[in-house]
Amino acid sequence: MHTTHTLRRATTALLTAAALGLAPAALADTGHQGPSWRATWAASPQQPTAPFEPNWSQQGFDNHTLRQVVRVTTGGTRTRIELTNRYGSTPLRITGATVARTEKGSAVRPGSVRPLRFDGRPSVTIPAGGTLRSDAADLPVEAFGSVTVTLYLAGETGPATFHHFSSATSYRADGDHRADLSGTAFRESSASWYYLSGVEVTGGRDSGSPGSARRNGVVTFGDSITDGVGSTANTDHRYPDELAERLAAAGRARAVVNHGIAGNQVVNDTSWAGEKALKRFRQDVLTEPGVRTVIILEGINDIGGSGTDAPMPPTPEVSADRLIAGHRALIREARSRGLKVIGATLTPIKGSFYYSPANEAKRDAVNEWIRTSGAYDAVVDFDRAVADPADPDRMLRAYDSGDALHPNDAGYTAMAGAVDLDEL
The missing domain is CATH 2.60.120 (Jelly Rolls)
Known part of the structure; x- marks a missing residue:
């Protein structure tokens, strides 16, 4: 399987180089002869x-x-x-x-x-x-x-x-x-x-043997809560940054790269928040070198984006079943490239412009599926990590950036702390 994957990547890189009019050296090293x-x-x-x-x-x-x-x-x-x-x-x-x-x-x-x-x-x-x-x-x-x-x-x-x-x-x-x-x-x-x-690196303590493909990196994939909306600017307090620091502190240093887009949806394209996850996953995630695991946290914009109270143009309504089908498609894509895929539960929305009883029911249904279906290789429960124990549909005030939807720096730290490092 690994040999087939390597040949596929090498062939794709050569074809892309030809299309761009560039020598293959301008693209990723895909074999085992050059630097990793x-x-x-x-x-x-x-x-x-x-x-x-x-x-x-x-x-x-x-x-x-x-x-x-x-x-x-x-x-x-x-x-x-x-x-x-x-x-x-x-x-x-x-x-x-x-x-x-x-x-x-x-x-x-x-x-x-x-x-x-x-x-x-x-x-x-x-x-x-x-x-x-x-x-x-x-x-x-x-x-x-x-x-x-x-x-x-x-x-x-x-x-x-x-x-x-x-x-x-x-x-x-x-x-x-x-x-x-x-x-x-x-x-x-x-x-x-x-x-x-x-930005990519080679050499150093984390490189493995010369020419080897050391694959232990993590991609975090999602929407604004992966992108870091609500965190303090220029301080690197997004949850992926906090996760990378936690791994290093535990003696398990590895790359954590962020492929979140604020407002992004799983099944709907938007004019302002990127192509839907089902389209961009292949280009954004599957081309990253040295990656072993992907954490998927996405769907809350699909659920809330059809409402008129949100401060962006509405998108078509998405059922819980359709959103779950989208997650299943992302899981298949990840596994087709040998990636371990971790599902993250959707965080609370009560008190935000996305909240309604119908939207909460969808969120609960998707989270229940993520937790119990076994579709993902592992689960990280971000919902429970930041929820108010006295009102679990609402984000804990200490973790709320102020809009009842996006965590603050403390909330992102709590999210990073909920990841089981052994699962990575």
């Missing part, structure tokens, strides 16, 4: 939109330098990035790019700036719909260290593929400032990520 890459940070791409507050996705960039700061969850001796133009309507020209260790804000650490190359070239064009990885940069990084990726976009990009809710600050400057150490030129900021969809 591991995903250490990720963000799921979305089409340009501005549902709640302004961002840069719809107008894109023109003679701008874009600087983005991310925190990796495992270390390595070499680093590379993944860039995506998945939702672009025209080719995307990256004039140049660097990667560095973060100093503070938009500043980078002296001596750490490394120019990035793409199949040996300093510039690259990503076709509309395409995704590619850079060549390896000799930049060692430590677990929970911050990495700054800087892109210079000399020409008009058109609308930008992005990740709407980052819970982190990105920066923009006019002109070419890709090698700047200071952040002085970066006078604009945004709470989204643009084009950057992954």
Whole structure:
């Protein structure tokens, strides 16, 4: 089974490289001859939109330098990035790019700036719909260290593929400032990520033997509660971040990458919250290198999204049975690639704009199925981890960010604490 899987990935990578007009080296290493890459940070791409507050996705960039700061969850001796133009309507020209260790804000650490190359070239064009990885940069990084990726976009990009809710600050400057150490030129900021969809590492203590495929990483897949809505910005208190820290503290360090999208649904596409999970799971989760386990927490937007009280356009009503069928499809997809798949119960909604007796009945039915059906390889009960014992349909006040739907930092810590580390 493992040999078939490896050949399938290698064939897919070669075909994709041909379609992009790139050498295979620009994509993931799929065999056992080269370095073994591991995903250490990720963000799921979305089409340009501005549902709640302004961002840069719809107008894109023109003679701008874009600087983005991310925190990796495992270390390595070499680093590379993944860039995506998945939702672009025209080719995307990256004039140049660097990667560095973060100093503070938009500043980078002296001596750490490394120019990035793409199949040996300093510039690259990503076709509309395409995704590619850079060549390896000799930049060692430590677990929970911050990495700054800087892109210079000399020409008009058109609308930008992005990740709407980052819970982190990105920066923009006019002109070419890709090698700047200071952040002085970066006078604009945004709470989204643009084009950057992954950071990967190789080497280091977690790499295993040379050329081996060390697969112990975890993907957390879901909606805003995986994405970290309600957590404090620039503090990395999303539940996946807290889970990675808990694993490291227990002597079980491994990568935990976040593929949540705020507002995302299992069975409905939306114009503002990404393609439905049933579509994006294959592109977002199954392409990640070094992953062994996926935790799925999704469905509350399917249940509540058809209501008129929610602050977003309504979507078609979804029954509990249809939502469960969607979960079964995700389980099959994960197992087809040899992943262990853990189901997470849906957290409380009483007091939120999603609550109604009918929606609560759906949530209860889906949670009962997750807990008792045996469909998942294991279950993490996030519902009970954050519920008020005196009113189990409601989130405990100490864990509530204020909207009775999204946890705060303490709530995300409680969620991470509910995961049985042995199941990972």
